[in-house]
Amino acid sequence: MNDFVLGHYNYWMFIGLMMIGFYAMMAKKNLIKKIIGMNIFQSAIILFYISTSAKRGGVSVPILEHAAGGHGSHGVDVAHYANPLPHVLMLTAIVVMVATLGVAVAVTLLIYKRYKTIEEDEILMKIKEGSSAPKELVDVRSQKDSIKLRTNIEYRTRNVEL
């Protein structure tokens, strides 16, 4: 039982971290806090994968030591190096994480500019009120065009009626 706990407690740590992020994504009203929760979630997944690459007993990072000698394929003791594949895949995951973080923060910034708040419930309230959007951010041109079009049509129909 003790061995089982010692062999698996790392997974439980990451699950705990992941659920903290998951809860933050669902329960928090503040959009920035939601983004922070998403980052905690992703970090937990990355830690989980990195931990699967570990090996017991004097294992170092996957950088081959006798590289200068050249002829590598015979001398490499696989049990002496950590598994490189999770490291590589998590590099990709970190890149995706940064990309999603950037887009999410940009969208949050736009939401703040438009509604002057990043609290979810206040944004929903303002959307229901319908009068929230400040003038400068509404696409005025399309409104103008539609008004012009409407007046044109009204004008023509009036002419026809006359």
Place this chain on the structure above:
Amino acid sequence: MKIFSLISAVVVGVALIYGTMDMPEWGDPNSPASTHVSPYYLEHSIEHAATPNVVTTVLADYRGYDTLGETTVIFTAGIAVVLLLRKRRKTGGEDDE
């Protein structure tokens, strides 16, 4: 709503912990992740790419197209951020009308 979130987080966490019962032990050298293809990369990194850092070899040589796609992801995200945050100078159209 908060209590619903808490309950669902706990339920998912318990399900995941149940899933770890069959996971290999931490640091097991014979775990499935460390036995199939990763020895191949470790053994042939010098021979194929002359690079001592195996992570670099896998990233840039074996999975070069994956890394190319990664740059596409970064590029797309950058374009999206630029499109979202650029100044809207012409939003009002011709104001002199």
